[in-house]
Amino acid sequence: MFDALQVATTVIVGVMVGVEFSVAFVINRIFDALPEDSGQLGRAHGGRMLGAVMPVWYxxxxxxxxxxxxxGRHHEGAGLTVGAGALLLLSVVMSLLLLVPINNRSKTWTPENRPVxxxxxxxxxxxxxxxRVAVLVAAFALLVAALT
Structure with a gap:
């Protein structure tokens, strides 16, 4: 059962990290290359969609x-797991304090109502x-290291 918990957690966290990495290094670059207001509209839609899913995922x-x-407190790697949890908690706090306020504004923007x-x-x-992506990658690396 413990092995299944480790695998499920690693997969779920890993996919989440992959999505956030993709947003940073792929999706936003695609949005930047779109003509006229398409990129801003895409970001707003992405903010609404991921803004609904990511809190549950995090x-x-x-x-x-x-x-x-x-x-697993008595298993090897317990400290790495705690470290991963601390980093993920840091990413949640960062999200709530720094990213969510901007996202909550930007997901409602259109070319007609966006601020200057x-x-x-x-x-x-x-x-x-x-x-945040760097923190998440570090947390994921600690989780994977805890498996060994």
């Missing part, structure tokens, strides 16, 4: 890591997202 992943850490500084706000979100 919290669910964090819960799974906590269960793994508690159930929308590009600056988008770039600020992207900078914080790069940091």
């Amino acid at each position: 919290i669910g992943s964090l819960v799974l890591i906590v269960v793994w850490a508690v159930a 500084d929308w590009k600056e706000q988008t770039k600020r979100w992207e900078r914080w997202h790069y940091v």
